[in-house]
Amino acid sequence: MKRVTIGEIAERAGVSTGAVSYALNGRPGVSEETRRRILEIADRLGWRPSLAARSLSGSRAHSVGLVLARPADTLGVEPFFMRFIAGLERELSGQRTGLLLQVVEDHAAAVEAIRLWWAERRVDGLVVTDLYAQDARLPVIAELGVPAVLAGRPRGDGALGAVWADDTAAVDSSVDYLVALGHRRIARVAGLPALDHTRVRVAAFRAAVLRHGLGEPRVVETDYTAEEGARATRALLSRPDRPTAILYDNDVMAVAALNVAQEMGIPVPGELSVLAGDDSQLCVLVRPALTALSWDIQAYGLHTARVLLELIDGRPARSHQERTPVLTVRGSTAAAPAG
């Protein structure tokens, strides 16, 4: 219950608290012999610096914040975040930095949380995910001067770090693959149109379709939920010139699509190839297993944390590119049906 303070260490070592502080922080000002003695005592007593005291004088909170702005229901299904967080953690805990989490419904609440955290000096920096094309959080972050790293494409004046994957190349490779399989009518079921990466992927898809001369690109926008994924799929498959392949922006919608195809009597992959945009265990749990774009989300989190810590440390904002997601082919894609 009683805390060990540097005062106690100082007493036992027969020096002042200042000396102890220098010794424990590896700064010059004490002899090697004294330092060793102090470290030994600190270790024996199990001393740990009081975060509050350290923050108060050092003005560092030793925590970073992650605000997840999504309806709780959609968060649950996405296996993405847990892996991402695990990755963040991996880097942060090594640097003795805590991760403060906030789950809110929308960006207005996120902005509130950011302001509060920063005002209270609860965090030293932020991880920003689910970037919108018009994002209410960015002006606030700029205004406050909070170190932040975007889990997404670089943005703004370079004050923020960024870690992202090349979605364009990933979409390209998907379309190329489907075209090689003989598909000519390829559609895309996209996620939230407000999201930055949705736009990038849609643009990439359009460009790829046009490049292959497949006519007017067909894209349906959704909110990422299974319901909308099913609705979009139903709409696409009800047309006389229905697509023979559909790309989905996440795996939940791709799974929903499997059910719609079944309900409409359209065999997968015989008459319809389904391609999921995220690869999670969900993809291998369903039948047919889903071909998906897969990448290392934990590494994504780890690198994000690393860039943020550097930024907090005063080093320049880096922009790190992850390895491009690669297509993991499973049972949901096949050659286009003849005719």
Add this chain to the structure above:
Amino acid sequence: MKRVTIGEIAERAGVSTGAVSYALNGRPGVSEETRRRILEIADRLGWRPSLAARSLSGSRAHSVGLVLARPADTLGVEPFFMRFIAGLERELSGQRTGLLLQVVEDHAAAVEAIRLWWAERRVDGLVVTDLYAQDARLPVIAELGVPAVLAGRPRGDGALGAVWADDTAAVDSSVDYLVALGHRRIARVAGLPALDHTRVRVAAFRAAVLRHGLGEPRVVETDYTAEEGARATRALLSRPDRPTAILYDNDVMAVAALNVAQEMGIPVPGELSVLAGDDSQLCVLVRPALTALSWDIQAYGLHTARVLLELIDGRPARSHQERTPVLTVRGSTAAAPAG
């Protein structure tokens, strides 16, 4: 960039910082008129208390910790945690309390994290999930005297809070339902045997099976992964007197079971009824949709946070029971096959 401190407020209000402190904290010691004036100034200046300073004198960190001790891979699939966290958050943010998250691989690392957090005074209390029958964290929590609440059945000397659901009743109702459908050979694919709630559910299952006179209860233990779920299912279905109904401890394994049944040519629910132990969106994403035990996980999180905050506040440790999970019947269960 420059912080507003109570010193500044005091200056403008023409009083001492002490008076400001009393006023802002709603404590007696200042006149109503002065209080109003101070509050007005604080508001105008956008003052927020420095967490560090407050923690240092008040010795409260205004955060609680959640250590998730699971391999990152299994965390991702479980939609449970995100909803649970969202529930925690709902209560915590109202009380201006932060949630510190740590994702570690095992209990040894969890114990380390707990010790560190407590030593640094980073948290005021802990939420403990995934309780083991023999849990290495509990002695440490007791030793340190950390306020903590168990997301699980009450344990120990009553110093800890607990929030749990009546798993026994839930398992009972599942078995009763299957028996009513005419099933006589019912098996259970359980989760990690080390987990407390696994034991409770297995015990409940055994008792229910014996109560109905269904012979020796058949239980297979797993680690909750899809792979082991599939393996267990395969083993059960390969026996000459294979079960006509299987209860799974989570939904991931139940989904895996669906695939195994398909691969073995056993129709679900025609010859095999499948019942999932957790209800998440996964259950409605697959075909047939899974009958599952469902309950309000967000409420679970919310109540857990509430009990913890009370405990931190010095009020007695409460033990709160959630509503018993109820069976949501979908397409994976049906009357037992004739003969």
Add this chain to the structure above:
DNA sequence: CTTCGCGGCTTAAGCGGTTGAGCGCGTTCC
């Protein structure tokens, strides 16, 4: 008319660290 009590405020000591200034002492340099 003194004494007491009390509301309303100030003072100052902490909380547990960090950090610049200062000080005594042995070396080195001219």
Add this chain to the structure above:
DNA sequence: GGAACGCGCTCAACCGCTTAAGCCGCGAAG
């Protein structure tokens, strides 16, 4: 031999807030 220097340490201020103790003036009680 005295000045200059650097090492190893102490001192004390400070970070922003809380809070026990004290003080002052005023009305009520004795």
